[in-house]
Amino acid sequence: MAAETALIKYFESKETLNIDLITLPVLKEVLVKYLHFWVKKSREKDGYVYCYTCGKPMVIGTHDCQAGHWLPKGGFRIHKFNPDNIRPQCGSQCNLAKAGDYEVFKNNLIKEIGSEKVEEMYVTRNQSSKKPKIWYIDKIEHYWKLRKEI
Numbered sequence: 134m135a136a137e138t139a140l141i142k143y144f145e146s147k148e149t150l151n152i153d154l155i156t157l158p159v160l161k162e163v164l165v166k167y168l169h170f171w172v173k174k175s176r177e178k179d180g181y182v183y184c185y186t187c188g189k190p191m192v193i194g195t196h197d198c199q200a201g202h203w204l205p206k207g208g209f210r211i212h213k214f215n216p217d218n219i220r221p222q223c224g225s226q227c228n229l230a231k232a233g234d235y236e237v238f239k240n241n242l243i244k245e246i247g248s249e250k251v252e253e254m255y256v257t258r259n260q261s262s263k264k265p266k267i268w269y270i271d272k273i274e275h276y277w278k279l280r281k282e283i
């Protein structure tokens with residue numbers, strides 16, 4: 134993707150980036166790629182990632198190994214890019230057939246990050262998700278750097 138290449142060049146050299154040439158939908162697409170990879174890769178152990186809601190072992194890069202959202206990304210866009218709202222999930226059951234397995238996902242999140250954070254995500258779920266392009270560029274850079282460290 135040309136836009137992704139331009140962004141990486143910008144991160145590496147800090148040379149100028151013509152922000153007008155990159156559209157918001159493209160920035161969102163690139164962020165999804167890097168964020169979802171990090172969500173999976175940071176939890177990988179001995180070549181496997183485990184489904185957050187059923188524990189099934191999965192391999193990154195396969196169709197079954199997906200990034201699931203606790204609060205649905207379509208309805209509550211503010212948390213679409215919130216790493217606390219995203220965990221590896223199996224596509225064969227939990228993410229698709231069980232639509233994220235909401236209750237199990239929630240209980241596991243409470244155990245992992247605490248009820249306060251989970252409650253805060255829930256109460257803010259209808260807030261505006263509008264962010265400027267630079268917000269997306271900063272996030273992409275953040276996960277791009279993490280990707281190199283994993």
Ligand SMILES: [Zn+2]
Pocket residue numbers: 184185186187188189222223226227228
């Ligand atoms: Zn599962």
